[in-house]
Amino acid sequence: MTVDYQRFIDVADDWITGRPGTVVLAFFVVTAVFAAGLPAVSTDSGTESFAEDVPEEEALQDVNEKFSAPFEPDEGSTQLIQRGENVLSKRGLLRMLTVQERLADDPDMRVVATESAARQVARQLDPGAETLESERDAVERATTGEIRTAVRTLARENPRFTALLSDDFNPTAASASATIGIVTHEVPAGLDTGTGQGSASPLESIQIEARYVADAAGGDIVVFGSGITAVEFGTVISDSLLIVVPAAVVLIALFLIVAYRDLVDLLLGLTGLSMTIVWTFGFMGFAGIAFSQILIAVPPLLLAVGIDFGIHAINRYREERLTEDDPVRAMRTTTDQLLVAFFIVTTTTVIGFSSNLVSDLPPIREFGVVAAIGIAFTFLVFGVFLPSLKLYTDGLRERYPIPTFSQTPIGSEGSTLGSGLSLGVFVARRLPVAFLLISVVAAGGAGYYAAGIDTTFSQEQFLPPEETADFYDALPEPFEPSEYTITATINFLEDNFESSEDDEVVVYVEAPMERNTALESIYRAGENPPDTFVRDGRHARETSIVTVILAYQERDPRFDALVARNDRNANGIPDRNLGEVYDYLFASPARDRALDYLTEDRRSARVVYSVKGDESDAAITADARTVADRYRMGATATGGIVVFEAISAIIFDSAILSLGLALAGTAVFLLFVYWVLEGQASLGLANLVPIVVTVAFVGGSMRYLGFSLNAFTATVLAMTIGLGIDYSVHLTHRYIDERRLQPTTLDALTRSVYGTGGALLGSVLTTVFGIGVLVLSVFPAIGDFGLLTALSVIYAFLSSLLVLPSALVVWERIFGEGSESVAVPARTNEDI
Structure with missing residues (x-):
């Protein structure tokens, strides 16, 4: 039994081949609408958004709100980190006092208090000094011996004094290589007091201006605080996009040149890719979804998947043109077949990405939403718009002298490439059952090994590198990344100052x-x-x-x-x-x-x-x-350590739950769709075998290569299903068509690999390099994500070519003989 789905395909075919100009115009109008949402896209960086809705974080927020903190709720602080000289020398003390005085005298700084080791030394020298100006005068009048005496006295009597100095403080010599000054600002808008870093704060403009003040005073005084952190987190996102997206476009364009070998088709593909990105970003603007670090992966992902669809569409159309002179009929045959395959691929990919919606972490949920919507947009653009635009431009070629280069498909029958891709068919011809069993057992072992993957979540995963790689220096403006101080400053503070921040936990009692x-x-x-x-x-x-x-x-x-x-x-x-x-x-x-x-x-x-x-x-x-x-009574363990560990646990649970839902959802959908298309639901099981093998080997490789599940890589396993199913679906769907035309199963498999293998290889190369370009991101964690995703695509491709043929042969032996899927006669062009 099959369901008559053809009437829905015919409607799409009628629009694509009957009114291509109208379809193209409609898509350009929709693009203009989505473009209006681009200015509304904002950035949201750091760990703060990951901590939302985590009970331990909510408890910590309550603690910070209800109990006295170092500063009042309407105040924020800036740290002045002085180093590079003896900060307790007269010159060092005067530099710190000068910066603090200039900040305090500037009304835009909204300074309500300042503190530093320099101020304490000045007050020790002159107990009557009550202003920064008088304190600076006291230091200027003092001799070197008087300053040393004051420092030694403070070291004996004031623990707060030594806490502001680096660990190498020597009271006898009155020397220290670094110190921290604190400037307190009035910030009526309030500040977030959770564990996260990187969110925008009202201190941004204040601390940016403070940088200029500190630079003008001379010496090595670094301005540090939540405002600076927010600015640099936003900058590193834009820098990453500015490097990754153009690099992905260039690499994909190079592969398109090889795959299409035609300038017009190359421009058509790039137009479709641009449209997909505009739609997705416009949707984010209208939906109010801020662009976070994890979403840096989305543009290359859509570019890679989009070009995959584009290669399949153009290559399939070229195959039809080898035997069909009428471009309309050739395109109708192409879309008649590919729309079904694209629909299956899109739905399974959307299931894979949407499985992230079960995560308790908002950024991962947002990643799932944006990626799923983007893939749906990709289906519309490359399943409807690109064929219409291709047909429309081919019509223009006939009327105008538009240059036309190669129009032959890649990996055609008889080619060396096609022969090289048929290894899986060779194995399926001789040992299909044994090879399938070996594959399943190996996947089981890899999956068992993958169960030991570590799960981590830390601030460091979101920080830009302390030093960027040398190759970034070769990039011209505006692609060369900015200089980042966050990581270097944090490392300097950890290395040179004692801190117990990470050595305590809090129990919050509500009773x-x-x-x-x-x-x-x-x-x-x-x-x-x-x-x-x-x-x-x-x-x-x-x-x-x-x-x-x-x-x-x-x-x-x-x-x-x-x-x-x-x-x-x-x-x-x-x-x-x-x-x-x-x-x-x-x-x-x-x-x-x-x-x-x-x-x-x-x-x-x-x-x-x-x-x-x-x-x-x-x-x-x-x-x-x-x-x-x-x-x-009611008590909750919280604190930075507990919150981050809770998020790590959520990441692991989300990864496993998302993987399970993605597998289950994909299995159910494949069973249903093949029952609808072919009356053989069991064909979905054969289609699922390669992706199960792929997921198992990706998980095992993650552990073997030392990767952990973190805020970025937690989505990789579910994504593997969404991306990897593409290859097995295309090959299986082509096999179904060829099975109606070829005398035997092996002949159908051979013809399917020859016809589709080249397109699959082209798409895997563009996908791997399109997503793998994420290794260029200045975020190391995003680079790991890109590397693992590219690895998963390679595994999916190899599994489809090597494992799927044996799975289909075994399926034919168990379910195929005498089934309707084999008996259905081939549709002729006159039937369509």
Whole structure:
């Protein structure tokens, strides 16, 4: 049984071959509409968007909003990183003070406070100095000996002073190679306080201007902050696109020259590619989808798939013209066959990309949406527009002296190329069952090995390289990438300054904190801590409202007595009348410290635990969640380490779920579509065998080559199905047509490989190089994505040529004999 789908194909054929000029004009009008959406496309870079909707990140946002932070909620900070000289020399101190003074005097900087080691030295020299100008005067008047004395005194008495200096600080010599100055700005619009980096902030214009101020003061003072980060993240996206897209176009154009060998056909293909990109970007603008790092992969992806479709369309049309003089009838036969194949390929590809919609990470979902919509646009452009434009221009060739070069198809029967691609048929002729079993067993082994792939997520994956490759220097403007300071600055800070930012986790408590057991629960959760936690005896090293209470007891005898009266088990932790205890504490000098760990409404608390920096993020996160589970009230483990580990887990889960859905969705669709087309649903199983082999080997190769599943490569496995199914569908669909015309299965396979293999080879080369060009991206992670995607395409091509013939022979032996798919007579041109 088959379903009569031909009437739908006939409608499309009528428009493509009967009204090509109208179709071309309509597509150009739609292109103009989508072009109107291009200006609305914005950029969204960094890790912040990946953290959206992650429970641990939401908890961290709540912590940052509810508890006191180093700066007020309407303030932001700029770091002035001074290096390259002894920053504690008179000249070094004056340079820092000069920059801070110039920033403070500029109303556009909105400076509300400044701090630096230079200011502390100046105030030590002249306790009466209260302004930056007077502090600069104090340093200018001081002798070298007085400055050294001031530095040594501060080193003994002020821990904050040494915290602002690099690790090589020598108090005896009064020298340090680097220091950090802090400038606080009033930013009424507020700042994001999550774990992410790279999102735009109101500090952009302030910190860009601060760069000019620092440069004008001389010395090596680097301006660093969230505004600078946002600017450079946006710049690296545009730089990557400016390098990758033209490179992809040039490479694809070169392959088109070889594949088409005709100038007009080359221009037709490039027109279709341009139209696809404009439609996709215009859709993003209208849909409000910002362009993120992961979306850098979409343009080369669409270019590669689009040219694949284009090669198949032009090559198939040229094949028909070898035996058909009428171009309209030749194009009608071409579209009659290819529209079905393109529809199957497009649907399975869309299923592969759309499977990313199940991800809990918004950027991966957006990638799935944009890629799926782009592939649908590619189908319309190359399945309808390109054939119409080809037919229209061929009509113009007959009326005008338009140069025409080669119009012969690639990989025609009898060619050396066609013979070289028929190895799979040779194997299928002799050992189809044995080879198929070997392929399946090998794929199973590769899949089992792939189960050990690591999953990672970190800020470093989103950072531009500290130093760009030398070949970028050879690029002319505007293709030469900008200079990036983010990574170098971060590495410098990590290498030269002590920081405990990555050595702590937070437990966020949401419960009535006046409940008698509240403080006891917090304290007991830290007893006998897990191995990754830093210990103070048998208790975890923590800071919380409990430690604030214990510390203030030593300073205030009345408070100590109050706590003792309300400590029923005499362990030093009050366990009744907690409201009275909090009232006293909030009315004392310890109020600000207490508000760091307990909200004023007494309904939320945070507990900060120190953890061992040499432990893995996975182990720390697991132990943090274990401790959070000990609380007798609602508690969530959070902090930068926990959030990133949670995102890593989501990436892994998303990759596996997307892969499963893509495989299942593709299998169901292939079973359905071959039941509709041929009355043989089981043909979909044969069609699916090469892609299963491909996915298994891609996963195994990822682990063997040392690639991990991250925010970028997590989509590769599902994408492999979407891209790789192309080759097996084209070959299977051609086999169906040839099976009606050839006397035996092997003859049909041979003719299919000869007729389609050349186009498949041409498309695989353009796809591999079109997507592989992503290795030129200044984002290393995007380069890995391009390399793996190109590898998956190569595997899919080889599996289709080597494994699919044996799968089809075995399918014929089990299901094909006597079936309607074999018995259906060939359609003649008069029937179409």
